Every structure is written in C-alpha cells, then in structure tokens.
Amino acid sequence: MNQPITSPDTVNQPRINTLPLNHELINRAGGDYKISTDILSELRVATLAYLSIQQEFNRIGKTVKNYQRPDLKRLEPFVEAMLESIIRNPAAAVWLARLKSKSSYAYRHSISCAILCCVMGRQLNLDKKELFQLALSGLLMDIGKLHLPDSLLRKSTELNSQERAETRSHIEHGLAILADSNLSSEVIDAVQYHHERFNGCGYPKQLSGTDIPFYARIAGIVDCYDAMTSPRYYATPIPHSEATLKLAGWRGRLFQKELVDTFIQAIGLYPPGSLVELTNGEVAVVSDYKTGMGRKPKLTVILDVNKRRLAKKKVISITGKEGSIDIARNLPPDAYNLDPEALF
Template identity: 40%
Template sequence: MLETLKISTNDLRVGMFVSALDRSWLETPFIIQGFRIESRTQIDKLREYCNYVFVDTVQSRQPAESFKVNAGGKQKRMPLEHIFYDRNLEQYGDKSNFVDEKPRAEAALEALVGDVCDIFEQVGNGGKIDVIQLKKSVEPLIGSISRNPDACLWISRLKQHDEYSYQHALSSAIWAVSLGRELGFSRQDLRSLAMGGMLMDVGKLQIDSGLLKAERQLTNSESAQMQDHVNHGLTILQDSGIINHDVTSMVAYHHERYDGSGYPFGMKGDEIPPVARIAAIVDTYGAITSNRGYAAAISPSNAIRVLYEARNTDFQAELVEAFIRAIGVYPAGTLVELSSGEVAVVIAEYRTRRLRPKVLVLLDKNKQQLPKATLLDLQDVCLAGKQEAINIARSLEPGAYGIDLACLELENARISA
C-alpha cells in the first residue's frame, strides 16, 4: 500500500523517492514531478528550495528504519486507489507518437464537432439526447487519447469553435478523458468521463442567451437563474433516459467545491463524488483558457497555476496534481518566449518533459515571423556558441504578438517523426 511521509529536507537520504514538495513544482528547477534521489547534489538542491518534502516509502530504496526519525511528522496523502476505491485502475503507456497520432486525432475531433452540434441543436429545439449517437461519437476520441494524448490536446487548442458552448463541451470531454487516462481509468470509465464532460453544461441551452453572453456582472437574481442550469441539465438527462451514475454526477455536482463553497448543495470533501471533483477541475480549466463574454482567456500555463493555488480549497490536491501530470506545466498550445528571444508554441511531450518539451518556433528573436515554423526539441538544443541550453523563459497570453493559433498550419512546419 502506498504510504507517503512528510520529511524535513535535513533528513533526506540517497534512494528516497520524492513524490511532492512543500511548494509548487513550478517554483523549482526540478524537471520531473516525482523522482528518486540519486546524489547528494539533489539533496542540496532540495534543501535550497524546500523545508520539507513528501517521500513515497514504497518507491524509495531505503530501509524502513530510515524513516523512523520522521514518525512525528508523518502525513498521509490520499492514494488514488483510495479516492477511486470502487474502480480497477490501470497504467497507460504511449502507443504512438505525436506525428503518427495527429491525423487520427484530427479525424476524431472533426467528427465529434459535428455530432456535438447535432446533439445541442436537438436539445435546443426541445428534443432528447441521442445516447447511442453520443456513445459512438466519443469512441474515436477515447482511442486517440488512450494511445497518446498529445495530438488531441494540441488540435483542440488550434481548432477553436466559434460557439463557446460547443467548444467548452469538446474541451471538457478532452480534458476529462486525459485526466482519466492519467488516473488509470478503464475504457468504459473513460467513456463516461467523455460523455459527462460534453454534457456538463447542456442545461445552459435552457438559459436566456442574453445572460450567457452578458459582458457585465450578473445581479443576484440573474446568477440564480444561471446556476439553475444544473437542474435543467439533470432534467434533460432524465428525459433522454441517461442514468449513467458518473454522467449524472458530473452534471449535478461540477460546480461543487472541495471546501464547501460551491453550488447548488454546498457539498464538501468526500461528499462530492470523485468524478464530480474531476469535472470541477476540467470545467474550470476549460473556462478560464477560453474567451468568454466577461473575461479574456488566460494562458494554459497560468491556468495551471490558478488550479494549483486552489488545491484543497476549490479542488482536491491529489486530483489537481494528477491533472498537471496529464497535460503538463506548459500544455499543448501554450505560447512561450524562449531564452533565445524567439517565440514558439508548445506541441508535444509536455507531459513527460514538463520544462523542456518540443515547440514550434513561430517568431525570431526580433519577434518577426519566420518564413516557416520550425520544430525545436528543447531537450537537445543549446544557444549558439554556448553550452547553455535554450529554455522556456516565460509563457505568453493567447494572441501575444498577433499570433492566431487557429490560422497555424502544422503541415507547413518543418516537422518529422
């Protein structure tokens, strides 16, 4: 059984497996989130940035007595197996690379966009959700993300739908399945997450469009009307014969918050079904990274910071950390400025190499557009004439330097497998 101990950095030993820090990984130079200590240098670096860390005793190569000095500081973190005690979790590995998976992901999302539009149009006209169509629609998406999430996450950032409700439904499904994959959900459970993600806000089809598009703060009465989309959504599911518990839980409780500050019931902690805690994270992430009438989109990496800062208040910490592992610190579609001065967009391997992914360079160091976007693997490159590696200096907000990712043609970039 997984057991995690809170250990002072003064008591660290080579062989211990560090699974979490006393601060965000983003505030440290550690590239891998979770690693086994192999040298004294790593211990010194941990002491430089942290007062204490969390050590996984199962993955550590240390005898049990090494941890006795910390018995008083023992602090259990919730193992995923406990959060999802009623599911058989499995481990996924990438079965294809970004280049090979891209055309399959593109086809899956293209078909899904059309089906989402059809489903929302049916419901908007007073009809029911075609459950069979919905299940068939999400299968190619689940297959692509199961093989390798990189391509699907990348394409979803590029192919932004004009209608926010459609885009949010698609994005929520993609984020939910990606997180479910990281957690080890079965294929059947991933299907439920996809359906729940797509239908979380279906009740907004019964809300006055003027409220949905309002570019001002809503009155208390209007906010109550807006919050009623949860009840509308549950009614639509019931009328359509959808009784899948995971799907109904995601629709019913995706606005509940871990500290009890959400709505409509003010549930907190374990009172909220685990899949609804997932729904809250992906719903928030999808919303704040999209342009809405009352708020501009923020960058994916800044959205990650927002989620991380809200761990154990709005969201369960273990699930936030799993979400970050699933999509990376600099998720696909993040515009970044490199230490070379060039501007690029993150495209692949942002999950396993969180600070040194592959990027597509769009602007030169003078911020002038390049004739052709060029692939750069930050794992392998250094500044010209120096031993210093090229790093991501900072993330940029969407639309920086006039870059429109929707107009970016990946096929014209110099990309090879």
C-alpha cells in the same frame, strides 16, 4: 474497512469528509497505458474524431434548443474514437482541446472538457469504461446552458444576482434534458455537482470533501481550468502556467489536492498547443507531449525575434543546457494577435 478522514472542527468550518484518493481508486484502476504513437500521426485520427463530435454535438444542440429529446447514442462511436486516441497518445487530443475561440466557446468548451476529463482519467489508470463515462461527463455537464438566453451567456459585464441565479439554473436544465437518457448515475452526478467545491462553498447543495461524487470532482477541476484558459465574452484567457498556479493555490480548498496534482501531471508544464516565448525573443508553439514537470518539450518556432511570422516554421528541442535557448514564459493563446486555430 477504510474510514473517511475528517478535518478538525472549528467554529466556522464544517466537518469535511475526505477519503484518500488511493482508497477510492482501489476498485477503479484497470488501465496500464503507454504512449504508442507519435503526435503527428495521432493528430489525423484525433482530428477526425474531434470534428465528428463537433458536428454531432451541434446537431444535438439544435435539438435541445427546440426542447426535443437528444439522441445521445449517436455521439458514442465518436467519443469512443477520441478515447482510443487518448489512450494511444494524449498529446494530439490535448492539442485539440487547447484550440480556443470566443465565437465557438460553448461547444469547444464542452469538447475540451470531455478530452481533459478523459486525459485525467488516463493519468489515474482508470479502465476504458470509466474513461468513456468521464468523457461523457465533460461533454454533457454544461448542456443545460443551451436553454439559457444567448444575451446572458454573451454578456461582457459582471452579472447581477438575478443573472447569476439564472446562470446557475443550467444545472436544473441539464438534468431535465438528460432525464430518461440511460446515462450512468456517475455521469448525471457530474452534471449535477460539477460546481460543488471541496470546502463546501459550491452549489447546488454545498457538498464538501469526498461527499462530492468522484466524476464531479474531476469535472469541476477541468471545467475551471478550461474556462480560465479560453477567450470568453466577459474575460480574456490566461496562460496555462497561470491557470495551473491558480489551481495549485486552490488545492484542499476548492478542489481535492490529489486530483489537482493529477491534472497538472496529466497535461504537463507545457501541454501541446501552448504558446511560449523563448529567451531569444522568438515565439513558438509546443509540439510534443511531456507529462509531469519536465522542461524539455519540442517546439515549433512561428515568430522571429521581432514577432514577425517566419516564412518557414522551424522545429527545435529544448536541451536545458546552460547558455542554450530556453522557454522564458508561457503566453495566452491569442498573444501577438495570433489565431490559435491557424497554428494547428
């Protein structure tokens, strides 16, 4: 029987149980997924699933705000459709997950987290049942915020201690909303513990290491990444590259190292939908999918060297050959006053 690895005791550091990820996956892995469609054809299917989830989630939101019990069963076929799209080709769903706008942050964040949790599970080769449960975890983990006042959620200045405590109460609200919902215990664990951190500095119970439930560890990484890269009332978005650097710096402290590495591998160095500036000054959006750390994505150029919209978009491929056009830097999703949704 595999025994958890325990970090050495220090005066100020509690014991942290850490079971190796490959040991946790022994009874979970069941998928062997290959990309079977191109991004353009998959976008049509994924978009329909996304819009259906959005519509149903908005309906659920109204029900929850009226303190009525939501009918989560109605979500299931649309989540299943998105899951199947992610299995065929994650690029389309990742692109949709990166469409950001401040005014619709709440529901976009929830759907984006559902997508990214599922994409991360695909990278771990989890079976379809687990992918479905992970998607629900991402979608529902912040449902308790629907019981918080809009004035708190939209505050643009730093929260005081009372406001922080009220914000943290979204976990209790979420658990109350989902009580008697017949969701799996792992989904409920993700709702309850996605703000726990690997070194024990999170909340609500200061769990640490692999004492934090598996889905909650995945959801915590996804939640943090999507928040950092989204426009919010109190923060401007940061580029994907900066967000992944921050996550990499938090490996082993805030998040499990192997899971952070899995997340970065799953969405790639330049995920579809990312804005980039080229070495010749043009601005492009990444329009295909490369997992891992490869530097050869296909790009659709949208701004010329003077940052003016091109009358006709052009598609280029980065070759990596010396002297050829290359990616100079990642850009935030609203760079040069671009509307991220208009790029889609």
